[in-house]
Amino acid sequence: MLNSFVDDFKNAWNRPNNAVMQLIFINVIVFLAMAVVTVITNLSGFGEFGNTFLVELFYIPGSFSEFITRPWTIITYAFAHNLSDIFHILFNMLFLYWFGRLITEYLGSDRVISIYVNGAIFGAVLYLLAYNFVPFYIERTPILGMIGASAAVNAIMVGAATLLPNYTFHLLFLGPVRIKYIAAFFVVVSFIGSVGDNAGGNVAHLGGAFMGWLYVSQLQKGTDLGRWVYAIISFFRGLFKPKPKIKVTYKKSGSKSSGNKQTSSASTSSGKASQEEIDRILDKISEKGYSSLSKEEKQKLFDASKK
Numbered sequence: 001m002l003n004s005f006v007d008d009f010k011n012a013w014n015r016p017n018n019a020v021m022q023l024i025f026i027n028v029i030v031f032l033a034m035a036v037v038t039v040i041t042n043l044s045g046f047g048e049f050g051n052t053f054l055v056e057l058f059y060i061p062g063s064f065s066e067f068i069t070r071p072w073t074i075i076t077y078a079f080a081h082n083l084s085d086i087f088h089i090l091f092n093m094l095f096l097y098w099f100g101r102l103i104t105e106y107l108g109s110d111r112v113i114s115i116y117v118n119g120a121i122f123g124a125v126l127y128l129l130a131y132n133f134v135p136f137y138i139e140r141t142p143i144l145g146m147i148g149a150s151a152a153v154n155a156i157m158v159g160a161a162t163l164l165p166n167y168t169f170h171l172l173f174l175g176p177v178r179i180k181y182i183a184a185f186f187v188v189v190s191f192i193g194s195v196g197d198n199a200g201g202n203v204a205h206l207g208g209a210f211m212g213w214l215y216v217s218q219l220q221k222g223t224d225l226g227r228w229v230y231a232i233i234s235f236f237r238g239l240f241k242p243k244p245k246i247k248v249t250y251k252k253s254g255s256k257s258s259g260n261k262q263t264s265s266a267s268t269s270s271g272k273a274s275q276e277e278i279d280r281i282l283d284k285i286s287e288k289g290y291s292s293l294s295k296e297e298k299q300k301l302f303d304a305s306k307k
Contacts, residue, residue: 016109016283017104017108017109018109019100019104019109019110019112019113020096020097020100020101020104020109020112022113023096023100023112023113023116024093024096024097026079027079027080027081027089027092027093027096027149028089028093030058030079030080030081031080031081031083031089034054034058034080034083035083037050037053037054038050038051038054038083041053054080055144055145056070057070057073057076058073058076058077058079058080058147059073059077059144059145059146059147060073060074060076060077060124060127060128060145060146060147061073061144061145062127062128062131062132062137062141062142062145062146062200063131063132063141064128064132067128073124073145074120074121074124074125075117075120075121075124077120077124077145077146077147077148078116078117078120078123078124078148078149078151078152079149080147080148081147081148081149082147082148088148088150089148089149092148092149092150092153093149095153095156095157096116096149096153096156098169099153099156099157099159099160099161099179100112100116100156100160102160102163102164102167102179103115103156103159103160103163106163106164107163107216107219108292110226110229110230110233111219111226112156113229113233114215114225114226114229114230115155115156115159115211115212115215115216115226116152116153116155116156117152117226117229118155118211118215118225118226118229119151119152119153119154119155119156119159119207119208119209119211119212119215120149120151120152120155120208121211122151122155122207122208122210122211123150123151123152123154123155123203123204123205123206123207123208123211124146124151124204124207125207126203126204126206126207126210127146127151127200127203127204127207130200130203131200136195137199137200137203140199142200146200146201146204148201150201150204150205150208151204151205151207151208152208153208154186154187154190154205154206154208154209154212155208155209155211155212155215156212157179157182157183157186157209157212158183158187158208158209158210158212158213159212159213159215159216160179160183160212161179161180161182161183161184161212162212162213162216162217163216163220164179165178165179165180166178166180167179169182183209186205186209187205187206187209190202190205190206190209191206193205194206277300278300281293281297281300284297
């Protein structure tokens with residue numbers, strides 16, 4: 001069983017266009033790791049230390065003065081969940097899977113990560129602004145802070161509904177429902193809940209939902225708000241990608257070598273894309289969607305399809 005889990009984990013990172021499963025794996029692994037730390041520290045008598053460690057690592061605090069001492073929580077909070085509410089992570093991951101697959105299919109895998117991260121950050125920013133500038137929330141500043149992927153998942157859900165408003169899900173007991181109504185329902189619920197028991201969390205949900213709408217709306221106008229996320233993704237991919245070994249070759253001088261060089265140049269200048277280049281273009285479509293291709297890449301793909 002353990003070997004099977006390890007294989008599934010490896011496949012999540014080895015398979016292309018698999019950002020949704022990668023995000024789900026990260027959330028589940030963090031949840032399980034938090035559970036292990038909590039159990040071990042409580043059994044060994046260091047429960048207070050374990051709880052403090054988890055709070056400082058994942059929970060984003062409500063006050064700015066405390067937040068600046070652990071600024072990483074602006075993103076780590078969106079990859080962890082409250083251990084006492086298993087339905088929190090269960091429903092978040094289900095919604096991430098359902099709506100994230102639509103984003104992947106139409107916009108590419110990297111944009112799932114970008115919308116998720118941007119939604120999490122904007123939800124956190126709105127949460128911090130509320131608890132530091134709005135009297136209603138200042139009086140109710142939470143002791144621990146906020147945790148959970150709901151803001152990021154709301155960004156994915158509303159982003160998908162903005163992109164494909166009439167796409168239909170077949171829901172149990174309800175039948176076919178357009179996703180724009182599903183997204184609207186949860187936005188309204190979050191708006192009503194913004195003055196309830198989980199006020200801060202619902203404020204963050206609204207922030208994430210707004211970012212999902214803004215991201216896709218701007219993307220449809222030609223502006224991609226996720227470029228900085230792609231740059232970070234590319235950087236880390238480069239760290240783990242094996243570097244090609246440098247080969248030293250020796251050329252023989254003479255007319256034969258010169259003739260080969262001319263032949264190679266003529267082949268390159270003909271403008272025909274090699275199979276390797278076609279494969280690279282197809283990989284790019286898989287990761288970022290067809291719209292990410294340049295005009296030249298689209299032409300090469302079109303020419304190759306006519307062979």
